[in-house]
Amino acid sequence: MRHTFAVLVENNPGVLSKVAGLFSRRGFNIESLVVSETEDPSASRMTIVVEGDARVLEQVGKQLNKQVDVIKVNDITNEETVSRQLSLIRVAADQNTRQEILQITEIFRCRVVDIGRKSLIVEATGDEAKIQAVIRSLKPFGILEMARTGQVAMLRGAK
Template sequence: MRHTLSVLVENKPGILTRVAGLFARRGYNIESLAVGETDNPSISRMTIVVDGDGKIIEQVTKQLHKLIDVLKIQDITDEPSVDRELVLIKVNADATTRSEIMQIVEIFRAHIVDLGRNSLIIEITGDQNKIEAICTSLRPFGVRELARTGRISMMRGSK
């Protein structure tokens, strides 16, 4: 099962390396990792998606707590939360297919951010299902390149 961990850390050099190394040393694969400053510039939020059962997540959480710069860890997998990813997709788009691609872009509320002679770059944000759906819809046109951020998540409500 995929788990989403929200980890608050002190914004110091090397913390990302220490956290990623912790997973690597134990042989756990990080499915997704996104890091950025919070409203407090001295604190960063890491959103880590890792595949594993409850026992693995418990072990990883205990190991993360041992790192000095880790302030707070939450497994928000089963909590009400908002998840988003950002994807840039470059697709083949000649004169005959461009209008059809633009209709797909409109349906998914995506944006065309670059127009080339034979290609388009499309930007889309959304949850994993939305991202997978637009990628599936655009695949028949020929995806030249795809860049995808990691998942970011935030719990709903005032917690």
């Protein structure tokens, strides 16, 4: 099972290594981890995607909660959320293929952010499924380089 935890933590030095250390020490598998500032400068938000069975996931939540620097842990897997990742993909492109690639980027509402003589860089934003689809579509042209962020997520509606 793959679960997404939204974790609010104190913006203290060392908090990232404490959380990362917790995962390695307890043998939990991190798929992705994003840390960033929030509207409150004294707190940071971590979005952690974890793979594991029900028992592991229960432990992940509880062990995170035990950390002094952790303010709040939310397992948002089964909640209505907006989740996004960002990818930069450098694709091989010559005069013959450039047009086709541009069409694909348009279909996926990606942007081309740089063009070189033999390649171009595509910026793709979306959830995991969309990013995967973009990568699949661009692969035949030759992906030369790729940089991806982890996933950030937020609950929909209410509040």
